[in-house]
Amino acid sequence: MKITNTYSLLSFAITGLLLVGCKAGGNDQGLEYAPQMYHSVAYEPLTQITDESQGAWLSTREDGKGEYYNSNTNNPNNMNMREPVANTVPRNKNGYLPYRLKTSELELAGQTVRNPFEPTDQVLAEGEQLFLNYCSTCHGKGGEGDGKAGMKIGGVANLTGGAYLGLPEGHIFHVITKGKGRMGAHGSQILPEDRWKIVSYVKQKIQGGQGAQTPVVAEAEVSTEETPAN
Numbered sequence: 365m366k367i368t369n370t371y372s373l374l375s376f377a378i379t380g381l382l383l384v385g386c387k388a389g390g391n392d393q394g395l396e397y398a399p400q401m402y403h404s405v406a407y408e409p410l411t412q413i414t415d416e417s418q419g420a421w422l423s424t425r426e427d428g429k430g431e432y433y434n435s436n437t438n439n440p441n442n443m444n445m446r447e448p449v450a451n452t453v454p455r456n457k458n459g460y461l462p463y464r465l466k467t468s469e470l471e472l473a474g475q476t477v478r479n480p481f482e483p484t485d486q487v488l489a490e491g492e493q494l495f496l497n498y499c500s501t502c503h504g505k506g507g508e509g510d511g512k513a514g515m516k517i518g519g520v521a522n523l524t525g526g527a528y529l530g531l532p533e534g535h536i537f538h539v540i541t542k543g544k545g546r547m548g549a550h551g552s553q554i555l556p557e558d559r560w561k562i563v564s565y566v567k568q569k570i571q572g573g574q575g576a577q578t579p580v581v582a583e584a585e586v587s588t589e590e591t592p593a594n
């Protein structure tokens with residue numbers, strides 16, 4: 365009995381010690397059971413290991429450097445990620461510039477932000493589906509403000525009537541992107557091109573084309589906002 369007790373106490377202590385040994389924190393990543401699973405061969409943009417001997421003990425690299433060495437010698441200071449070119453603004457892969465207007469700059473959005481899409485059948489069909497997915501819960505299938513969630517929340521805009529009919533397309537885009545009053549922002553959920561398709565659908569189908577913008581004349585209008593570059 366006594367011996368069993370001693371053994372269990374001992375194994376308890378050893379397990380404890382082992383667990384403490386595995387503990388990671390600060391710059392110590394703890395014990396790695398399969399190091400090659402954790403250390404990237406490809407350049408890691410957000411880390412930089414300049415010490416060529418790190419991970420030498422398990423290295424199978426052809427250049428003879430340590431397994432963990434991760435620096436791009438083609439870049440200044442061996443950085444893995446280059447800094448953006450000075451005085452440039454990144455576009456997304458579809459050529460869209462970042463949207464810079466603030467929530468309160470609704471009027472400015474209405475005046476300056478332009479829909480890059482022509483309301484073709486395909487744009488409207490996609491816009492309809494997106495509207496059903498993202499907006500109809502509150503605004504209702506026909507935009508009358510009678511969606512199920514909308515009835516609970518109350519105060520949902522009826523997009524088919526009154527002053528809403530004349531809203532500029534940039535204004536609607538801004539409201540979807542940044543939200544307004546009791547309506548939350550949807551910018552993080554819906555891609556800019558999809559937001560524009562919704563705008564086209566709302567304007568052409570729900571509002572019967574009232575207040576629709578004239579087709580974009582390529583040039584200045586597509587300058588700074590979330591519209592594609594020419």
Ligand code: HEC
Pocket residue numbers: 495498499500501502503513514517518519520521523528531536539540544545546547548550562566
């Ligand atoms: C969670 C419910 C909800 C959803 C989802 C929602 N809205 Fe709204 N929306 C509202 C409410 C509430 C208002 C009234 C806002 C206010 O003035 O306080 C509103 C107002 C609006 C307005 C009028 C803005 C103005 O200038 O007064 C437009 C346009 C609009 N929504 C479009 C959309 C579109 C397009 C979608 C889908 C991408 C959408 N909404 C999704 C609740 C919602």
